[in-house]
Amino acid sequence: MKPMSGVSVTKGAGDAAPAADDLVVLSNVNKHFGALHVLQDIDLTIARGEVVVVIGPSGSGKSTLCRTINRLETIDSGAISIDGKPLPAEGRELARLRADVGMVFQSFNLFAHKTVLENVMLGQIKVRRTDKKAAEDKAHSLLDRVGVATQADKYPAQLSGGQQQRVAIARALAMDPKVILFDEPTSALDPEMINEVLEVMQQLARDGMTMVVVTHEMGFARSAANRVVFMADGKIVEEATPDQFFSNPRSDRAKDFLSKILHH
């Protein structure tokens, strides 16, 4: 498969050789949905400990970009590597890599037939082969950390959206991931529940977790991001620090986008 050789070739050619602390590297990634070219020549490097917020209008490809990083979406060409290893094809290797990449979904996707505690224990026991007691202790402490310790024995459907999303974050954290991908984590939440989730994410960012966050929450981007990536029509249009981006966007597309969301 082509992408396998991508990294070493790039290294050999000497252009953009991944530095030691580059955790996620996408180079020249392209993807089509039928005739729609959703990702166009995407180059993006995420350093260890970095919080990258991806924003942009609907349909700009930002969720797709997020999902390609753990291969929930396949790519047509280009290369993606995580911690120096190219993303493997479907199989055992890919499963192992996914265990190191946490994912938080827009619609929470907690396992509906399992309790909150079981949701947080499952990956530890079945993938990490942790023993049950240790997994349970860790699950309890993570649930405590995200503020839903009292809900451990309930089923996901009995929790509010905000609580479910915090459990989903705990479930991702239980795997000790190298990076966590957040795919519009607050977009399905009632307004009053958005903050409780953002606070947990902000705390994670402060603790040094590497995060890729696709979101419409500009406040979070401003306060927690090291870097803002602005996407439109399948391309990365602009990359800047939050300050630069929000106070002085360079591209017209970004200016237009910001003027629509910030003035009302």
Next chain:
Amino acid sequence: MFDFLEGYDLLGAFWVTVQLAVYSALGSLIWGTLLAGMKVSPVPLMRGFATAYVNVVRNIPLTVIIVFSSLGLNQTLTISLGADVIEDINFRLAVLALVAYTAAFVCEALRSGINTVPVGQAEAARALGLSFTQVLRLIILPQAFRAVVNPLSNVLIALTKNTTIASAIGVVEASYLMKDMIEAEAQLILIALVFAFGFVVLTLPTGLILGWVSKKVAVKR
């Protein structure tokens, strides 16, 4: 009024019916689950096999399958499934045929159950690093089964009644005894009623209990 029942082993015959139903139910549940797993697997060969199997088997009358298992498997290929008495051989052949047939329906019921599980459940499971079989076994199938308890109970009831076809290859279950009695006794309507009642006694609780179970285990979303 029920003197005509004397000298017949009614309970024994129904016990054979129950045994046929229970063994076939277990077998078809396992084989049907495997087929459903194949049907959603990423391997095209497995998907093709499961699809072909279901489409062929569910369109052949059960009588043909059961008679084939006796004439084809046993008498032509001399497969006896580890039994040496003819009664046991026929019983096992009948179970094999019932499993082969019913599994196609179990598979289809389960597959419709799999369709009720939101795709996000599998994505979240894959994102945790679970393998395909783990995702199926731990996340998809448990939720799919809970969604199809009622359809599966229909399959089970149909299976219980289908066991009567085992009489075609000489398994002495309830309907076999009924034919015997019809030939020897005069109370035709009463005989029919007795056997009809016997089957209702077997299947009615099945439907009621599984209906209750269905509500009990339903996954709330």
